[in-house]
Amino acid sequence: MGIIDWAFRKSPWILHFNTGSCNGCDIEIFATLTPKYDVERLGALLKGSPRHADILVVSGPVTRQASGRILRIYEQMPDPKKVVAVGTCCISGGVFSNGGKGPCYNVYPGLDSLVPVDAYVPGCPPKPEAILDGISKVAKKAGVGCK
């Protein structure tokens, strides 16, 4: 295990981006950061800049307006990087996918149509325990498949 993998496992810093979420997932992500669930005990910190982050936590259906930004943020993050898609919307468009008849006019059919995703956390919104699980699994998986 190289030093980068080792460091990644001990301090998976998080960047949160809302790509058009209804806020349900966002507040659960914030609840994950606050005392009751406290993701910080895994060494995870919420960061403001993509350049400091290892894990991109995305919530919400990817809207056309936000799609360019998510690509830019993903490219600004240093390698190795991981992406966690939180919420059904982010995974597949969820309620905004018009029951199999394609997404709403402004929504992409899932985050993985734009950037590679390492963990999917289903739920609408997922419980903080599930988000915690997603983040810790990704941190453990670190190093595998990264440049």
Next chain:
Amino acid sequence: MSSSYERIFDIPIGPQHPALKEPAMLKLKVDGEHVVGVDLDVSYNHRGIEKAAEYRTYIQNLYLIERICGICNVAQTLTYCLAVESLHGKEIPARARFLRIVAEEISRINSHLLWLGVAAHEIGFDTFFMHIWLDREITLGLMEALSGNRITSSYNVIGGVRRDVTEDLLSRIRKGLDDLEPRVKRYREIAINDRSILKRTQGVGILSPADAAATSAVGPTLRASGIKSDVRADDPYSSHDQVPFNVITSDGCDAHARIIVRLDEILESIQICRHCISKLPAGPILQRLPRRAPQGEAMSRVEAPRGELFHYICSDGSDKPYRCKVSTPTLANLPALVRMLTSKGRYVVNIADVPVILASIDPCFSCAARVERTGGV
């Protein structure tokens, strides 16, 4: 305002920025340290919900409308249900009306606590943020016990509510409220006395009563400017006329007044919940309504945690709405926000105060994103 700088610079904030919890783009025009103009783009969350609603039945729409905003989902479904019920011209059972109030007030407490935490975070008081969010878990627990989910509750359905309460659950809610009340009182004390909170919020983001009225501000933003206006009192929609409560106002007109107004509203909501629980009428919780709504138009408004929420539904007699229009409180508060963010005369806005002012209206851009701005990503 005197400044040695001649030129006016643009500072873009967003759409991804540590001070923003949701994507939005603020282009600040600054003259030295002072903000002299602002250009706001809140369309990043536009998902096309109003259009999507036209392709779904009234029942399916319930779950779509709920997802306009996760924080005030109870208010969203309530407004939608009221509009559909008024299309049918039917009253819903009294027990359901009281249970709706309980759910609405619990979600208001939750929303205000959440906001208070975010506001504390914006002024750099993270300890306060963490404490508040820990206590907020009490309300989430109550919501989960009442409806089965922490956030997206689907509690209101067309014609009533989805779940009944038991005696056991009522006493649990009572206990939760009893636990919460002293905590909120303590936070109110801290917000009034703590020097760092006072320094960061007093005199910041001033909205005079005249400006508040001129820009049609709503909700706690309006009430913190001393104007008494609350849909629950002015146009009681769900048995609110049988519940005694005070409309909280403050004359501070600044960000600090908005904190106090919201804290007082939490205490008021706790009383409303207690009253509804003790006076809960017996009877059914659901009045079944036909799938097709009669032809016509209906409007409804509700006091959501952030202010007046307005729905309009046009029906052509089928089982799908012909048009669904939503007007949310954040949208109504944006003109007031622009005024608060612009230095004028002796009132100056420093760049460092921008996050506090922005947070003080409790923005919810996922509600406000009703249109898409094309042309720039």
